Amino acid sequence: MSDVDVDLFVMGGGSGGVRAARMAAQRGARVMLAEQGGTAGLGGTCVNLGCIPKKLYSYAAHYAEAFEESHGFGWEGRAPSFNWGTLKANRRREISRLNGVYAKLLTGAGVEVINARARLVGAQQVEVDGRIVKARHILVATGGTPFVPEIAGREHVLVSDAIFDLDPFPQRLVIVGGGYIASEFASIFNGLGAQVTQLYRGEQILRGFDEEVRHFVAAEMRKNGVDLRLSADVTSITKVPQGLDIAIRDNAGNTSTLLADAVLYATGRVPNVRGIGLEEVGVKLGWGGAVEVDDNFRTIVPSIYAVGDVTDRIQLTPVALAEAMVVVDQLYGPTHGKAARCMNYEFIPTAVFTHPNIGMVGHSEQDAPTHYGAVTIYRSEFRALKHTLSGSSERTLMKLVVEDATDRVVGLHMVGPDAGEIVQGFAVAMKAGATKAIFDSTIGIHPTAAEEFVTMREPVRTVPA
Numbered sequence: 001m002s003d004v005d006v007d008l009f010v011m012g013g014g015s016g017g018v019r020a021a022r023m024a025a026q027r028g029a030r031v032m033l034a035e036q037g038g039t040a041g042l043g044g045t046c047v048n049l050g051c052i053p054k055k056l057y058s059y060a061a062h063y064a065e066a067f068e069e070s071h072g073f074g075w076e077g078r079a080p081s082f083n084w085g086t087l088k089a090n091r092r093r094e095i096s097r098l099n100g101v102y103a104k105l106l107t108g109a110g111v112e113v114i115n116a117r118a119r120l121v122g123a124q125q126v127e128v129d130g131r132i133v134k135a136r137h138i139l140v141a142t143g144g145t146p147f148v149p150e151i152a153g154r155e156h157v158l159v160s161d162a163i164f165d166l167d168p169f170p171q172r173l174v175i176v177g178g179g180y181i182a183s184e185f186a187s188i189f190n191g192l193g194a195q196v197t198q199l200y201r202g203e204q205i206l207r208g209f210d211e212e213v214r215h216f217v218a219a220e221m222r223k224n225g226v227d228l229r230l231s232a233d234v235t236s237i238t239k240v241p242q243g244l245d246i247a248i249r250d251n252a253g254n255t256s257t258l259l260a261d262a263v264l265y266a267t268g269r270v271p272n273v274r275g276i277g278l279e280e281v282g283v284k285l286g287w288g289g290a291v292e293v294d295d296n297f298r299t300i301v302p303s304i305y306a307v308g309d310v311t312d313r314i315q316l317t318p319v320a321l322a323e324a325m326v327v328v329d330q331l332y333g334p335t336h337g338k339a340a341r342c343m344n345y346e347f348i349p350t351a352v353f354t355h356p357n358i359g360m361v362g363h364s365e366q367d368a369p370t371h372y373g374a375v376t377i378y379r380s381e382f383r384a385l386k387h388t389l390s391g392s393s394e395r396t397l398m399k400l401v402v403e404d405a406t407d408r409v410v411g412l413h414m415v416g417p418d419a420g421e422i423v424q425g426f427a428v429a430m431k432a433g434a435t436k437a438i439f440d441s442t443i444g445i446h447p448t449a450a451e452e453f454v455t456m457r458e459p460v461r462t463v464p465a
Contacts, residue, residue: 006030008331009126009135011118011276013037014044016308016320017141018102020328025109027332032135033106034128038115042102043095044143045309046317049161052098053091054184057164058353060087061191065224065355069390082193084169091164120277124303127277137303137331140283140291141320142276144269144309153237156244157265160185170194170262174246176234178205180352182266183221187355190226197258198226199248201233206352210364210413212379216397217415220356223393237263271310288312295342296330297323314345349427351420356394359419361427362411365401365463372403372410373465378436378456384416385447398452400436404462407435412453422450 006029010021013035025031035041041048060082067079106113116129120140126133146159158166160181171194175186178200186198198205198221205228206214222228231251238245246258271289279285284292284300290312297305305327308320322343329340349361362368368375378400387394394416401411412426429438444451 004134004136006032007136010139012141013042014141014143015046015317016324019321020139020324021111022105022109023328024332025111029332032112034114034116034118036117039103040099042099047098053164056091057188061188064191069392072389072391088165120281123281123301140306140310141308142272142310145272147268147270148265156237156239157263160266163264172260173262174260175264177266178202183354186226191355196226198228199232200230211366213413213415217354217358224355271312297327347431349423356416357419358415359423360413361423361430368401368411369463369465374404376402376404376459376462379460380452380456384449396449402436407437409434409436
């Protein structure tokens, strides 16, 4: 008789947790998964409060400009009005459908789903729903949670988890932060019709991205109507009859105030580790509470693993999915005679759904020389064919970073419509080691924006090692 209740206990029903639970069960393991939000929370941040609803709202925000641009193509008449309540209701319906899909995937694989919060009480013991479950292995996949700094009036701010159901629609919205979440929501609510002010205490938004991309997208966002204020730090927020009074101080010490109907803080996310017993059972936590793991995602406690945002490596859903498969292969073996998977964080593509979008894979112009020595930069900026009739002044930026020693393309960046869709295909080529010569020998699809990546012939500069 087995000395454990389950082979694998998964804490958290987000992308990584669901993937690991389902795949482990399909390989014959007895699996239990606990999700505090119940079935309605399956899918984690991405499905419920992140990628999916954000992208749906991003689609919605494009229609105002699309209606306006249509006049240049012969469409006449007034644009329809926007109904915030309809968008929210339709989003809720779609998220509920996705929750149900995740639930069916789990139960269909034989996973027992517990609608409760789980807490570690031993290296192989979890307390959940009033009982102790003994597990051969435990996977922590509890994700992350929004971080809000301690400021006067903190109780008046919203985080991204609450922005999707905000009521009423904010006519004046202040967004604090300069990362991708802050910048995306600034673009979204600006497109939906709010007067948006984005405040960031740094010198430019999207720290960590290519410098040229950062400045280019900031200029485009401003052109679209976002009031982007840099080197601006919020010192306090006060509720007044006219709304929320926000006190701001710049880097020179100058102060000002701003009135808003709502304030969204998008100042980063931290691992969701509070109160789940990690340190009590000996799991080591790093900076910001990130669970420390080895290359196979095993913690210092041999029976406990962790994947996804709770490890604070790269906070992307596809990364959590890939990490989960590494754990499953390690514990239950790979399928079809394949080698066990390992995680490689090089050349992971990503997109930012600002207006216009950003897509990138590989290294920035600033970062590449540290890894590859001297690099050569190819760049193209243009007004897309669509906008020759639309009347829009939006411009597109494309950029390649090429290693001089090998001719390999080690960085690819785009700011423009559907950048994520375009960059995904190029990521495959870069993962395979494509050189600039291969890019040059590839025939482009005409007329498209994507063809520009295979027609850039003249370098704009060389960056030394």
